[in-house]
Structures are given as structure tokens and as C-alpha cells.
Amino acid sequence: MKRCVLFFLTFFCGILLLPGCGKIQPESPMRQVVDDSGQSLSLPSHPSRIVSLTYGTDEILLGLVDTSRVAALSQYAGNPDISFVTKEEAEAVGRKADMNAESIMALKPDLVIVSTAVSPQLVSLLRQSGIPVYVSLVAVSWDEMEEKVRGVARAVNEEAAGEAMVQDMENKKAKLEEKLSAIGPSDERCALGLSFRGILGKKGTLFSEVLAMAHVKDGAARYDVPKGTNAYLSMEILPEINPDVILMPVWKVKSGDDETAFARKIMENPAYRDVKAVKNGKLVPFPEKYKYVMSQHVTDAVEASARAVYPELFDKDSH
The missing domain is CATH 3.40.50.1980 (Nitrogenase molybdenum iron protein domain)
Structure with missing residues (x-):
């Protein structure tokens, strides 16, 4: 009788110790x-x-x-x-x-x-x-x-x-810098990033640093804002900044966001008539994934910014 009891106890304990059975299995x-x-x-x-x-x-x-x-x-x-x-x-x-x-x-x-x-x-x-x-x-x-x-x-x-x-x-940053080093400080163009709500960039933001790495002057960088502040700058200061290129929004966040209508509104506004980007038609659609980049793709944002502002530098690659 003792042998039978011992046999069943041994068998039962063996079952519990099988992988995936009971709580005896150690946790990950x-x-x-x-x-x-x-x-x-x-x-x-x-x-x-x-x-x-x-x-x-x-x-x-x-x-x-x-x-x-x-x-x-x-x-x-x-x-x-x-x-x-x-x-x-x-x-x-x-x-x-x-x-x-x-x-x-x-x-x-x-x-x-x-x-x-x-x-x-x-x-x-x-x-x-x-x-x-x-x-x-x-x-x-x-x-x-x-x-x-x-x-x-x-x-x-x-x-x-x-x-x-x-x-x-x-590595990507170094390769881009090798190409962009041809642009000296005096040759740098000024760009301004827009959303449908106002002006982006500003001193102390990642987008401002992205533009700097692309050898582009951030037109909004003269405006210092507290870290973490997401408020947009007013479009009223656009003539004061007078950018060479305006990086236009494409991401439709709210109903009524329309990039074509937004661009037309800027082009037809008398207050912006003398802005260089407006006079020269340099309103460039620029996806928000580059303006709000928050990952390893920061290098893609640098390249996209440089291509938008200095297209002639990259046109050579296709010839």
C-alpha cells in the first residue's frame, strides 16, 4: 500500500513539474x-x-x-x-x-x-x-x-x-554634412516652417536644430520660448522674418485644413506681398513628419530640409 501511495505522489509531482503546468514553473x-x-x-x-x-x-x-x-x-x-x-x-x-x-x-x-x-x-x-x-x-x-x-x-x-x-x-549626419559643407554661413538661406495654426521652429526646439544641421537659418529661432512650450508664433510676424522659403503644412489635423487654400491665402495677402518666399513662389509642401520628427529619422528630416531649401544642390545627384 505504501508503495502505491509513493508511486502516485511521485507521478503527481512529476506532472506539476512539467513545463507550463501549475505554478511551480519559474517566472520569466x-x-x-x-x-x-x-x-x-x-x-x-x-x-x-x-x-x-x-x-x-x-x-x-x-x-x-x-x-x-x-x-x-x-x-x-x-x-x-x-x-x-x-x-x-x-x-x-x-x-x-x-x-x-x-x-x-x-x-x-x-x-x-x-x-x-x-x-x-x-x-x-x-x-x-x-x-x-x-x-x-x-x-x-x-x-x-x-x-x-x-x-x-x-x-x-x-x-x-x-x-x-x-x-x-x-554616419548619415556625417555624409550629409560632407555635402552641405559647401554652403557657407553667408550663403545660408532662411526658411520658416508653418502649420495650419501658425509658425513653427523657435529657439530651443528640435526643428530649429534640424534646420541648423541642414545649413538653413530658422527664421523663428530669434524667438526664445520655454522648453516644452508648444504655442505657435503669430503669422503677423511673417514680413518681419522675411524668409527665402516657407515650409508649408500638409498634415490635416482639423476639418477645414486645406494646403491649397492656405497657400493661396498667403500668396494673396497684401501684408505678405514683399516677403521673398511669396514673391519668388517658394512655398514648399513639407510633411509634418519632418517638422515634428521624434526618432532616428531626424537624419531624414535634415536631408528633407536641405532638399527643400537647396534643391539645386541635390539636382546634381540625378545627372
Whole structure:
């Protein structure tokens, strides 16, 4: 009788120890990571149901991991005016996440990546539910963009890939500088980025630094604004700035946004008659993904800016 009892106990314990059975199986190892807000997080060693809530983290994430590890992207993914994520990549992931705690929790993510622009209340709700949330910074300089890339790479445990991405950024920047170094300070043209709401750029913003790297003078850089301020400058100062090129909006955020009508309004406004860009017809459509770039594609924004302002420099490449 004792032998029978021993046999069944041994058999039963063996069943519990089988992979995937019971709670005896050890949990996936966790890592301690500090995000860009200074918060220490406990993250899985290989997050495989990642949700990204901002277009910048979408782009960095898809440059680091396969789409099979991504449970959802931001609402902007696949929109060519604001996002570098292709329609095919967005379709491969298959889901877009709302800024809603319940809908995000329903995706059962093992990691959510946001930026400091996302509501702290949403971040807090997700963390209270037990979901690890990595907060990424909103970069306002090239150095901060490198920091942002390395941070997302750290969150998904792909630090080598993150370093490779940063190196690729550096290489592209160096190659562009080699071409653009032909433009001396006295030859630099002035450009002004517009949205449908007003003037972009301004001192201390990433877009202003992008233009500087493209050897373009940011017409709005004379206006100093506090870090993190998103207010637009008034169109009334356009004649005062007198740019050579105006980088026009294309991303329709609200009903009524129309790039053709907006351009016509500028061209027909008597107050802008003597603005160089207006006189010379240099109103260039310029996608917002370059103006609001927030990922490794900052190098693409530099090149796009240079092409828009110095097309003759790049026309030579086609001959």
C-alpha cells in the first residue's frame, strides 16, 4: 500500500513539474530599468507584447524589434504626413491603441512605451494595474534624440541594436554634412516652417536644430520660448522674418485644413506681398513628419530640409 501511495505522489509531482503546468514553473526573469523620467521599472527580459502610444516611439521600436513583438502602435502609425511607419508595417502589427487605459489593458501588454507628452494620469493608471510603462523623453536636440533611442532600446532589451541605430544616425549626419559643407554661413538661406495654426521652429526646439544641421537659418529661432512650450508664433510676424522659403503644412489635423487654400491665402495677402518666399513662389509642401520628427529619422528630416531649401544642390545627384 505504501508503495502505491509513493508511486502516485511521485507521478503527481512529476506532472506539476512539467513545463507550463501549475505554478511551480519559474517566472520569466525580470530586469530593472530606469526610464527617461527617472522612474525605476521591473521589465521582462524579452517583452513580446509591446504597445507604443506615440509616433516617435513607434518608429524607434520598429527599428529595433520584429513586428511580431508589437501588440499595438499609436493612432498615427501608417499616416505618411506625420509618421515614418509605413502602411505595410502598421498592417503587419494590425492594431492601433487608443489613449484609454481600459483598451490598452485589454491588449494584455507586457510593456507600454510612451513619451513625456502622454498624460501622467494615464501612465499612473496603467502602472497601478500592474503594467510596466516606460516613459521616453521628448527630445529637443540631437544629443537628446540619441538618448531617446538608447532608452527605448534599453526598455526592449535590444541595446546592441540601439547602439547600431545611433551609429547609423551619426554616419548619415556625417555624409550629409560632407555635402552641405559647401554652403557657407553667408550663403545660408532662411526658411520658416508653418502649420495650419501658425509658425513653427523657435529657439530651443528640435526643428530649429534640424534646420541648423541642414545649413538653413530658422527664421523663428530669434524667438526664445520655454522648453516644452508648444504655442505657435503669430503669422503677423511673417514680413518681419522675411524668409527665402516657407515650409508649408500638409498634415490635416482639423476639418477645414486645406494646403491649397492656405497657400493661396498667403500668396494673396497684401501684408505678405514683399516677403521673398511669396514673391519668388517658394512655398514648399513639407510633411509634418519632418517638422515634428521624434526618432532616428531626424537624419531624414535634415536631408528633407536641405532638399527643400537647396534643391539645386541635390539636382546634381540625378545627372
